Amino acid sequence: MPIAKAWSAALLGIDGRIIEIEADLGGGLSRVTLVGLPDAGLREAKDRVRSAIRNSGQPWPDGKVTLGLSPANLPKVGSAYDLGIAAAILAATGAVPATRLLGTVLLGELALDGRIRPVRGILPGLLAARSAGYKRAVVPQDSLVEAALVDGIEVAGAPHLRDLAAWLKGELDLPKPAPAAPAPAPEVPDLADVVGQPEARWALEVAAAGGHHVLLTGPPGVGKTMLAKRLPGLLPPLSPDESLEVTAVHSVDGSLSKSSPLVTVPPFVAPHHSISIAALIGGGSGIAMPGAISRAHRGVLFLDEVCEFGGQCLESLRTVLEEGEVRIARVKGAITYPARFQLVLAANPCPCAPPKDADCVCSPTARRRYLGRLSGPLLDRVDLRVGLRPLTAISAHDLGRAESSETVRARVLQARERAVQRWSEYGWRSNSEVPGPALRRKFTLPPNATQLLDRAMDRGALSGRGADRCLRIAWTLADLDGEQRPGADQVGSALAFRERVAA
CATH class of the missing domain: 3.40.50.300 (P-loop containing nucleotide triphosphate hydrolases)
Structure with a gap:
């Protein structure tokens, strides 16, 4: 019974908490079970992730898929876990190796065609990952500028799920944050x-x-x-x-x-x-x-x-x-x-x-x-x-x-x-x-x-x-x-x- 793990981050106010995502593949009828106190938006991740994986040219497993988000007693809110859930499922099916998932935090929402959309709370999530000792993070490419504000952690941006899969296989290097340009001074009335x-x-x-x-x-x-x-x-x-x-x-x-x-x-x-x-x-x-x-x-x-x-x-x-x-x-x-x-x-x-x-x-x-x-x-x-x-x-x-x-x-x-x-x-x-x-x-x-x-x-x-x-x-x-x-x-x-x- 294959099991794979990935990691994401939950937000409690402006404080982050690392979430362990487990994917377990079993026999029986084809269905997806999500446990770990998900909210309504997160429960819909089952359908988003399935469509994103299929439309990215990756195999969807037959039989029962059980997804566990730990700590189980912590409420999970939002769609930022989509990318971690998809990575755990791909690793459990053997479509991608799980080597690069170790020490990596994944944040992002998946569109049905596999595009990775930005989410709220990238900055506090990466601050929590750095405090927990994680060395890498993959975020939506549109959130790279915000992610670059956190020092001490290697950040990469993924525009599409197929790019993440290629990076996990070692076939592609994901974009890194560009040097930050000085922000224009806001105009304040005199x-x-x-x-x-x-x-x-x-x-x-x-x-x-x-x-x-x-x-x-x-x-x-x-x-x-x-x-x-x-x-x-x-x-x-x-x-x-x-x-x-x-x-x-x-x-x-x-x-x-x-x-x-x-x-x-x-x-x-x-x-x-x-x-x-x-x-x-x-x-x-x-x-x-x-x-x-x-x-x-x-x-x-x-x-x-x-x-x-x-x-x-x-x-x-x-x-x-x-x-x-x-x-x-x-x-x-x-x-x-x-x-x-x-x-x-x-x-x-x-x-x-x-x-x-x-x-x-x-x-x-x-x-x-x-x-x-x-x-x-x-x-x-x-x-x-x-x-x-x-x-x-x-x-x-x-x-x-x-x-x-x-x-x-x-x-x-x-x-x-x-x-x-x-x-x-x-x-x-x-x-x-x-x-x-x-x-x-x-x-x-x-x-x-x-x-x-x-x-x-x-x-x-x-x-x-x-x-x-x-x-x-x-x-x-x-x-x-x-x-x-x-x-x-x-x-x-x-x-x-x-x-x-x-x-």
Whole structure:
């Protein structure tokens, strides 16, 4: 009874797991049995693989074919196992030798005519293969650019199943990744385009320097959306590890560019206010897929017209903002996706949102109800709150003083470097990641610097979490000022950022 093995990779979030595929040929009626918790898409692999093998000029075995995917208790989702299943069957029939299958991971979906189609999750799958000690991988030829991002593993691309069979026989060399061309720098809007709003521009600089969350309130047309879209241009580029982490999320999501898949700049994600909780946080049937917050990992999540979002959507962000990751439990398993992003909220002061407050027709109750959609616990997690004023003729024509993103970014990078040097031994990358206990114990400020915070907490205007966030902002302001530690001025400015309301 011939048995052959091949190997593929399963995805649990952005973490891969090596899957052993066994093919057993037996007597009896001709049928194919697939075991190992396959989903509906994987069960259809039996028909795809049979047609692909026959249309590639390879023999299909007579009798019963049993395919086992191990670990058997791990749910298998998707069509990435097609190539491994076909290789195991060909090796079991003796059509190809099994020598090259040892130490090789196979990823790809098969078309009925034998073409090998690209699949999601190539990058995390190969990272798992490298960690497990595998030396080779065969992927769809269209996925070679993405596969080349993983060092330490030999990668080849196969356009067709017959090419894979010829490679297994030693008759053909599969294409290797070409040298990666430098990716074109993405165009990011310039901060110099924003007219006026000096307070909001300063808040954006502080947010970029410390990784803080921001709430922008003001009437329509004052520049809230323009400011939010320019925040990624102020952030430092992603480190190599961060780039791979972000690219892995986008690979699972299926939104990578084929020509330049590596994500090197902080992503900017701006979902519509009609988005569902599953689309925002992540979810779906079977194994949960990443949501908008995970696509914004190491970047910016912008919620425009935030008061129009569903209350459950907004409240679902509360835990994520604290932990930097989201855990989604489904029937087939619990998945953890990274979600450490900067949240930018933009809101009008009332439902009618006139250019001037004097023209507002909303009752005080309607205004309170509108802004009341932002709950206190959610607002308590937002570091900077800025009210934008309506533009005047003077500010609209005062274009010569606006600083460009390049100028502001230079100051942001210097502040980030100071923060990295200070927190490097603790593993924190920005001031926003420093936990409150560390700020209160290891990096305690003198009493004369925290008097304003103490008074605000005494009168109930500031929670313990809010005090911790004020301290983080104060450290960011000190980094921008080039000082070793915050003083009373920085702490007072940080507290003022949390007390500002819409103009």
